[in-house]
Amino acid sequence: AQAQDSAARHNMVAAAEQDENGVLSLLLRRAEFENADSVVNTYVCIRLLERSGFAWRQRRSTVVKCGDTSGNDTNGLNGGHESASAQWDEQFVFEDVREDAKLVLDVWNAPGNTAIDAKDVYFGKVTLRLSELLREPAPEWHELINGRLCIQLTWVLTDDEGLELGSPRLLTLGSNGSDVTAHAVPHRTESRVAPPSAPTKKVESDAPAKAKPFARNGDDASDLSDDSMLEEIVDLDEEIAEDEDSADASLALAGAAARKISYYEYTHRGPPAKENQDTYFTIRFDERNFVFAVLDGHGGDFGRVASQAASSAMQSYLRAHFSELRAKPQEIMTACFESAHKAIYRAIKEQDGVKEEGGMLVMDFGEDEDSPEWDAVDGGTTASVAAIVDGEHLIYAAVGDSAGLFAIPAANPEAELPQCVELIAEHSPTRVDEFVARLSTSAASVVYNHPEMFEDPACMLNVFCRDGRGGWKVDEESERRADEAGLGFKTERGDRAAVILTPEDGEYSQMMLNMTRSIGDFYHQKFGVTWKPDVITRKISDLMGGSQKAVLCIASDGVWDMWTFEEAMAELANVEPASRAAERKQQVMDFFETSRQKGQETFADSADNLTGVVVYFDP
Known part of the structure; x- marks a missing residue:
C-alpha cells in the first residue's frame, strides 16, 4: 500500500511537470458593492498557487489598492457604491505558469473612518482554476459576500524559452456570453524565480486573522491572506502542509471542486384566507459557499413577526461570521440562533399594545379598556439552517419540525426509492429523549x-x-x-x-x-422548551457515498406532512439533469404544487403554509 501511495504521488508530480506553461494575465476591471460604507477603499489580495505533489504551493502574493471614492456613484448593485478609482483596469502578468495553477483573489475594504479600532472588512473571495477555465471560460462577474467583482483573464502558451505561441486566449466572458473586450493597459510583471533557501518573513497586517481551513492540504487552504497590506510583490513560496491521507484527501477535494451546486425556492400561503407565516432565505457567497434556511412561524398573535425577525437576524449574523463556521460550527450556529431569539423578543416588544411585564411580553386581551386583561403573547418560529462550506462540508442546525433531508438517487428509480437521511430528527413532543x-x-x-x-x-x-x-x-x-x-x-x-x-x-x-424546541415562544421557554439548536457537521462526499448526484431539501411541515420522506425525495431526486435547468425547475415546482394540493384536499381551509428550498449537487 505504501509503495502504491508513493507511486501515485510520483505520477501526480510527473504529470504536473509535463503540463504546458504559459503567461496568465489578470485585469481587475471594477467592483460593485451592496451596503458599502460611504467611502469605499477597496484592496484585492492576489495569490497564485500551483500544485506541488499533493500540496498547494503559494508562488506569488501581492496586494493592489483599487478603490478610493466618496460613494457618489449610483450604478452599483441595488443603488450601492461602485469602487472606480484610477487603479482599476491595472493588469498583472504572471509568467511561466503551469496549467494546474489557480488564482485566488481576496477582496477587502478599509474603513472610511480613522478610528483606532476600525477593522478592515472582508468582502469575499474569487477562486479561478486555470485547468477549468481552459475547458470552459468563466463569467466576467464573480459574486462576493457583499457585491461582486469584474475581472478579465487571458492566457497564452509559451515555449521552453518563454516565447509566446500564438495569440492570447480570453478566459472570461461578458454578461451576454461574448468575449470580454481586451484592454491595452500598463501592467506589472513577475517572473519565475527559484524558491528561497528559507521561508520569507511575512509582513504584519491589521487585517483579520485567516480562517482555519477544514483540510490542511485543501483547496483554498489559506483562505485569508496574512499579507493584506503589502504594496510590492513578495515571493512567499510557502508550501501548504500535506494531509496524512493525501491520496484520499486529494480525490475528495477534486470531487468537491468539480461539484456544481444549484438550488430552487418555493413558498405558498396555502388557503387564500391564511396568512403566510413561513419565510426562507438563501445566501450565496461564491460557487462553493452557501446558506439555505427555512423558518415556519406560528402563533395567532405574532407568528409572521417572529419568522421575519429571526430570518433577518440570522442573515446578518451569518454574513458576518460565515468564515468562523470552519473552526467553530457548533458555537457559531448556536450564537446565530440566540441572536434570532433575541431579535424576535425585540420585534414583538415593538408591536402596538405589547409591553414587558416581569420579564414576559404581554398584551391586553380584554374587551373592556377600563379593565385590562394582560396575557402572554403568542409567537415563535421553527428554523432549519444549512451552511455549505468549501463545497464539501454541510453544517446543519435546527429547532422545530421544518425537516432537512439529504438523498442520493436510486440506481433503478422505477423500482427503488432513494437513500434518504433525515439530518436532524424533528423536535416533536413525542420524542422521549427530548x-x-x-x-x-x-x-x-x-x-x-x-x-x-x-x-x-x-x-x-x-x-x-x-x-x-x-x-x-x-x-x-x-x-x-x-x-x-x-x-x-x-x-x-x-x-x-x-x-x-x-x-x-x-x-x-x-x-x-x-414542538420541544423553537425560537421565540417565550412563555413556553419557562417550561422546558428551548431555542438552542441541534447542530451537526457532515462531509458531503460521505453523505453521497460515491454517488455522482445528490439532493438536499429543507421544508416546513406543510410540505413534509403530506409525504413519507422517501416518497418525497424520490420526486425530487428523479429529475432532469443540470443541463436542462428549466425542466428541472418545473419538476421541483410541480412537487411543491402537488404537496399544496394534497394539503388542500386533506385539511381544506385549515391547510398549512408551504415553504421549501431544494439544493442539487451535480458533477
Whole structure:
C-alpha cells in the first residue's frame, strides 16, 4: 500500500511537470458593492498557487489598492457604491505558469473612518482554476459576500524559452456570453524565480486573522491572506502542509471542486384566507459557499413577526461570521440562533399594545379598556439552517419540525426509492429523549391533542409514563385511547399529534406548542422548551457515498406532512439533469404544487403554509 501511495504521488508530480506553461494575465476591471460604507477603499489580495505533489504551493502574493471614492456613484448593485478609482483596469502578468495553477483573489475594504479600532472588512473571495477555465471560460462577474467583482483573464502558451505561441486566449466572458473586450493597459510583471533557501518573513497586517481551513492540504487552504497590506510583490513560496491521507484527501477535494451546486425556492400561503407565516432565505457567497434556511412561524398573535425577525437576524449574523463556521460550527450556529431569539423578543416588544411585564411580553386581551386583561403573547418560529462550506462540508442546525433531508438517487428509480437521511430528527413532543432532557420535571404537560381535553379531564392523555425502572417510556394505554378516539396521525409517516401544554394554574393562560424546541415562544421557554439548536457537521462526499448526484431539501411541515420522506425525495431526486435547468425547475415546482394540493384536499381551509428550498449537487 505504501509503495502504491508513493507511486501515485510520483505520477501526480510527473504529470504536473509535463503540463504546458504559459503567461496568465489578470485585469481587475471594477467592483460593485451592496451596503458599502460611504467611502469605499477597496484592496484585492492576489495569490497564485500551483500544485506541488499533493500540496498547494503559494508562488506569488501581492496586494493592489483599487478603490478610493466618496460613494457618489449610483450604478452599483441595488443603488450601492461602485469602487472606480484610477487603479482599476491595472493588469498583472504572471509568467511561466503551469496549467494546474489557480488564482485566488481576496477582496477587502478599509474603513472610511480613522478610528483606532476600525477593522478592515472582508468582502469575499474569487477562486479561478486555470485547468477549468481552459475547458470552459468563466463569467466576467464573480459574486462576493457583499457585491461582486469584474475581472478579465487571458492566457497564452509559451515555449521552453518563454516565447509566446500564438495569440492570447480570453478566459472570461461578458454578461451576454461574448468575449470580454481586451484592454491595452500598463501592467506589472513577475517572473519565475527559484524558491528561497528559507521561508520569507511575512509582513504584519491589521487585517483579520485567516480562517482555519477544514483540510490542511485543501483547496483554498489559506483562505485569508496574512499579507493584506503589502504594496510590492513578495515571493512567499510557502508550501501548504500535506494531509496524512493525501491520496484520499486529494480525490475528495477534486470531487468537491468539480461539484456544481444549484438550488430552487418555493413558498405558498396555502388557503387564500391564511396568512403566510413561513419565510426562507438563501445566501450565496461564491460557487462553493452557501446558506439555505427555512423558518415556519406560528402563533395567532405574532407568528409572521417572529419568522421575519429571526430570518433577518440570522442573515446578518451569518454574513458576518460565515468564515468562523470552519473552526467553530457548533458555537457559531448556536450564537446565530440566540441572536434570532433575541431579535424576535425585540420585534414583538415593538408591536402596538405589547409591553414587558416581569420579564414576559404581554398584551391586553380584554374587551373592556377600563379593565385590562394582560396575557402572554403568542409567537415563535421553527428554523432549519444549512451552511455549505468549501463545497464539501454541510453544517446543519435546527429547532422545530421544518425537516432537512439529504438523498442520493436510486440506481433503478422505477423500482427503488432513494437513500434518504433525515439530518436532524424533528423536535416533536413525542420524542422521549427530548422529554427526559428538559420536560419531565417541568410543570407543563405533554399530551395528545385531543379535541375534548379541556372539557373532560379523562381526555388529557399523557404521552409518556414511568417505565418501572426509574425512566420514561411512551404510554401505550394513552396511545390505545387516542386510537379509540379517532385522533389519527399528523403526517403520512404515522406521527401522532401531541402538544406541550403550559400549566392550568400558571401565571398566564394555558398555551399549546407542538414542538420541544423553537425560537421565540417565550412563555413556553419557562417550561422546558428551548431555542438552542441541534447542530451537526457532515462531509458531503460521505453523505453521497460515491454517488455522482445528490439532493438536499429543507421544508416546513406543510410540505413534509403530506409525504413519507422517501416518497418525497424520490420526486425530487428523479429529475432532469443540470443541463436542462428549466425542466428541472418545473419538476421541483410541480412537487411543491402537488404537496399544496394534497394539503388542500386533506385539511381544506385549515391547510398549512408551504415553504421549501431544494439544493442539487451535480458533477
